[in-house]
Amino acid sequence: MSENIVWHQHQVSHQDRCQQKQQKPCVLWFTGLSGSGKSTVANAVESLLFENNNHSYLLDGDNVRHGLNKDLTFNDSDRVENIRRIGEVAKLFTDSGLIVLSAFISPFRADRQQVRDLFQDGQFVEVFVDTPLEVCEQRDPKGLYKKARLGEIKNFTGLDSPYEKPDKAEIHLRTDGKPVEILAEEVIGYLRQSKFIR
Template sequence: MTSAVQTHDNDNVVWHAHQIDKAFRSQQKKQQPCVLWFTGLSGAGKSTVAGALETRLAELGFHTYLLDGDNIRHGLCKDLGFSTEDRRENIRRIGEVAKLMADAGLIVLSAFISPHRQERQLVRDMLPSGEFLEVFVDTPLEECEKRDPKGLYKKARAGQIKHFTGIDSEYEKPEAPEIHLQAGDYTVSELVDQCVAQLKHNQIIR
């Protein structure tokens, strides 16, 4: 199913500034808000690493929220299909939600294939400099197919799923991600360690 999403400018819609702002919420939570954008092939381990990182950050006392691709499709984006236009709109909506959550002072973890650089750049451009961290979960296609936790690769190879990323639809690897996880070479705990180290380096957490 393809949805027609219309956008337009409205001079009568004005942004309302509130007394309690991002700076206050950040100070209250003792953290720097940001969006960690996990990208990679289906089965790469994006949700697994993002979930483990959220658990680690929560244990350390930080305030987070995890946005997961499948979960978003059950609500916010359940009206969207998987055409190129709908997938772009899916990412745009997620970006807007992530931006609001960052404004609330949260560390937002987003786990989506988001195969195109242009879509990921769209979300980056929504946020102030330094608040968008691209996390490339770099797992070889052969390994992702071997895992195939949802049986999607098998269906794609059988022609039951069209335009499947990595099979008959291109995945554009990040050119300069803030965090590059060679997922096939490390345990989940070690990958989380790498993320935490980078967050400390970027002074997101202390």
């Protein structure tokens, strides 16, 4: 980092923003295989937060790759950089007082830990969307598993690239057979119990 770059202090503090929004900011880091339901559950949670007059923003893996991270591929080093950038964006959003929902496969524990380390204790909430591989492959909403099985996509998580399950996720959603509404309520229940929201 250049020695000529100095952090700019804001007149409006982090505490001011939290007080204005009447909530405790955090990042809900949804992780799981492709097709596990991360984005679906995150969308449902954000809808419930909106109905509850909470201030949030959803960062979705595909959406971010359309802009901020469109220069990155899916090889291991670019996946690491993808998650690093998202972590930095999520940190800025939480500083603004928002509850950030982040839906990314983020297959490697070390990368998720690196993002966790950016945040104050308790601000990073890992949400493991635990759906069996065979269920994800049956769903295959984007046809990616089919392409990967045909050899058209390399380094596909869960097939020829590993997914490292979280050791101690704050929220463990076992999705198979559960409606999305129930899963979303589990997340909201955690946020209430942990006093992120009222």
